[in-house]
Amino acid sequence: MKRQIPVLLVFAFGVFTLFQFFVPHESSEWVYEFLLDWILIIGVFAMAVGIWSLFRVSVEKIKTRKSGWGYSYITLGSLIAMMVFGFTVRNGEAWGWFFAFVAAIVLAVFLVIQAVIDRGKAYLFAGLAGLCVAAAVVMAALDPAWSIHFQTAEGLQSTMFRAVFDYTLIPIFATMFSLLAFFIASAAYRAFRARNLMATLLLLAALIVMSRFNPFLQPILGEYVAKTSNWLMNVPNMAAQRAIIMGVGLGIAATALKVVLGIERGYMGKG
Amino acid sequence: MNIFDKMMLIDRRWVFLFLVVVAVTAYVFPHQIPILIEAEVRSIHGFIDTLPKGSIVFVPMDYDPGSMAELHPMTYAIIEQCWRRELKVLVTALSQNGPGMADQALRDIADSLRLDRTYNGEFFEGREIVNGVDYAFLGYKPYPAMVILALGQDFRLPFPLDYYGTPLDSLPMMQGVSNFDDVACAVNISGTNATDYWISYGQARFNFPLAIGVTGVSTAQYYPYYGSGQLFGIMGGMLGAAQYEALADNPGLARSGMPIQLYAHLVIIAFVIMGNIGYFATRRARKRAAGGGRSTMEFTTFLWATFAAFLTLATFSFLYKDNPLYRFAESLVVGATTGYFAIILWHNGLIPKLVYERLDDGHWYYFWLDASRPYYLIPAILGIMIWTRFSKKYSWISRWPLALYIGIGAGAAIPLEMKARVNEQLSAMMREIDWSNFVGHGGFNLIDPFSGLSQLIVFAGAVCALVYFFFSKAHTGALGGMAKFGIWILMIGFGASFGFTVMARISLFINRVQFMDTGWSQAAWDTTNPNYHAGFQIFFWLIVLLVVAYTIFEIVKHVKRPKEADQVESG
């Protein structure tokens, strides 16, 4: 029951989607589209499990006072605040008690965490958390400046939700990505040494292609650099990519087949 | 320790610092650099230029703000070209963080369309761009592969409503437009693996003309598809974008970033050469002018932008070492992104699929009261089964939906990968060898990539590289020779691909420098004031000064206690 049913499910759905590819009829399409919705919906429910895991790990850090445990509050606080922003919409220009409401909810969650950690004073912290929730409910009910929307997507356009995304997440993502400019330089410096034939080939090909984009080197090295780098991209690189693409295709097909047939059950921890 | 030892063992932070100084210097003294335009970029520009008015160009913008530096210039150039040519544009954003950014970009470009412009000698009168008439923006849905497959059936299937919540059927430009059959071409601008899906699940399955604009790093990966005719054009990274801007006669951020690229490149090449000299010696012994600048900036926006600038610097501080600033940014971003993603899934996944449905008249009705889709209870129950993970005793039940999930993915992958990877590449390998041009055009030219000899090398290289992947035969004898040649080809290919990427990565840094300049300083000072740029410069040089001062401080500290450090190591 615990092991056989999953294997059967993998087999049944795997074989169906495998053959669906060859059946263009509407009925097969309908089922396939429905299955795509399953994947989406299961993914949405699974998100709760992920958030639960993030909570567990953070609370564990706070509980054991692991070095840097204070940062866990920042993580949890920003998580809750972001979710509140995504469900609330202002009804005009005024903010009203909005930020107090957000603070009350974040505080309530922190107090619940404290109650979980400090079992001795659990009732005290749980009581305080209850007060915070009550305050939040009162504010939500009485403040006309903003309202809560769970069922419609207005929250995605709310000022705070967009602002946090534009001014907090984007700069960090973009900067994180731009660290690559530095890492590619240090990786090239560290690894591109003519140690053996293979490393030399890698180094030479990289240097030629890099210098192609440099008009200062072009007068010195002549147009052959541009042409050679073009040749390197279109000939050896093309050959390498073709072989990898085909090899990977066969590897994927073989692995997927083993999974569908139940030969490989590593994804369930059974080899 | 002689100089050669030192050349080999430079702390990577020096590489970082040097790169910053060079890039910033190049940025502060801007100048133009000539650009060579390649055929694969020219073909996209040409294709769009000759489309009849009113045709629909599909532009999936599948990238995050992280790839903005390289891809935004392409989007701006292409969409502006489309609108100037009176083509209609259909946009999706199959990347989680993309929709907001794509929406902003569309508004920006629409703003610049109000201005009269002359491109390549042709005059274009400014006009108003109308949402729903000149463009439709469908927004984001998770799982790009699934969305693309669904788009191939009908655009309304994954996107019954557009990004702004309007039903697709009530948009004038979507009348009679059902799927890929009704678009003239698609230009996928992507910083994610969605491009793979556009090729293998989109173009290969539904056969429409597809061109791509990708980050420099992935460009090399898609050349085989260009070679096999599945793509009619490729723009790679900031250089590709700069080429497109040059073709469209519409210089933007990509062209202005080119100088930094070149100098930073030189630095990297110089460092690689230095490292190798040391190795051998020791062995022997910017913001677009369009759209009408915002003249005043709200104080709150200024605060936000300053916070963004602070976070940018906090993240950069990671280059030096792990520190509380970085840790703060990291904790903040982990929490906020998880919250963001949960909200997106809730509003775009759970609600429209399971709970509520929006009617054409804009009203919402409670989904379960309607009996038309009772079978959606099945996935809902499967989703709830995942929650048995919260219990130790019943967590085995959660394996069912997981198994189903894996089964659907694995089963669909077998024929799709066989077709997109094996069949298509095999067809491409069987191209006729051009005997008439065996040694290259214009006499003997070994480095003509389209000569018969080069084609033969591609074929032989691919075969030998495949032989390298033989697992059940020892690599000896003739097979060993082939495998050896195969790994050489692989290494040359990897080297070339790496070299190609360096530029793309530097452009990311350029984007951050441009942000600190235009993005932050515009928020910080009134843009109508001609001195605002000077204000930024003062700020920036202060930072540079701080960094230099700190570096000197570290060196002094290091010089003072070299012996202690040795003792620690030997102990």
Add this chain to the structure above:
Amino acid sequence: MRYRPILLFLLILLCFTTALGQEPTDETEGPPDTVVVDSSLLPAPVTNLQARDTEDDNGHSVTLTWDVSTDDGSGRDDVYMYMIYRSMSPEGPFDSVGVAMKGATEHVNSSSKDRAQPDFMPDHTDYYYQVGAVTVGGLITRSDVAGPVQSYGQFFNMGRIPVFVFVVVFCALVVFFVASARKGADLYVRPLAGIEAVDDAIGRATEMGRPILYVLGLGTAEMVATIASFTILGRVAKRVAEYQTKLIVPCYESIVMAVAQEVVKSAYADAGRPDDYDEDSVFFVTSLQFAYVAAVNGIMLRELPATNVYMGKFFAESLLLAETGSIAGSIQIAGTDEIAQIPFFIVACDYTLIGEELYAASAYLGREPILLGSLKAQDLAKAAVVIIALAGLIATTFGWPGFAEALHVEN
């Protein structure tokens, strides 16, 4: 001559707008070509118009073929495009449903399969078609009516037969070799450096008393690269349990996390140490790329793992992770099928599994004959690919393109 393209554009625009803007009541009115004109200026109609159901589709589509008008490309050479008309009865009224460029001899009239759409086209219904040749001057001559024709969906996509054959043959190969391996056939596999490094790396971590970091990449759980990575994780976790080393698995997606937890838990049980399994060793971080990188980089610099293993789908974060790992002084083993990232792993990691080697790795680590059997099948398939490609190359080069065309898949 210079104005011809402009005229054409205007004309197409006109056709589209009339086709789109027509109210149902307008459709009963006669088409515009009933205006009396000098008949000698009218273009010759297309001939031999045939309508048939579009093959290999889900229905709701009809394919038309015709021979071009004699004034298209020859004669007066003034035909610029063709208009496609459709009706439910041979007498009309005919509605314009599309256009084809000059020189075209085929048009696929596909419409929506969705009942709610205005262009819904029901299957198993009689349709009649006409093709109008359109001149630069806007004169149209319609062809004879073709039909009746019905659209319907097919149950097998004949165009995909080559793929079908490949899949069936390959499946048979895998099943055959797995079966013969089960019977005890001796199968040789050549050593792979990256795989052998895994054992040493776990030993090293144990000696140093530092943890092992396993990154499953950014793939979702239904991607085969991630599934292969789960299997490798299972092997690694089993060794880790035996050596009693600490394992850290930060996950990018909640379903990936759920599966990885099952994998690691079972591996600990298999190693006979179910109580050593720590549920928090496999945890969810966040589902956005650079936030995930920021967090994993932080973990690397704080936990200083002895070994980092990266297996699965990786994108731009590959070098960010691998360089940070090298700053932290970890031994690094990577494997991905994402071609663009392989060079970065090769440069920054100690061992890299290239492309297909990732899929072979799980078989290698297990050393179970039935898994090795599939490697033999993969090798034979590669040999077959080489032979077919060579045969195809020779065939096309010597003027027989049929071989390559037979393998080509249209849709």
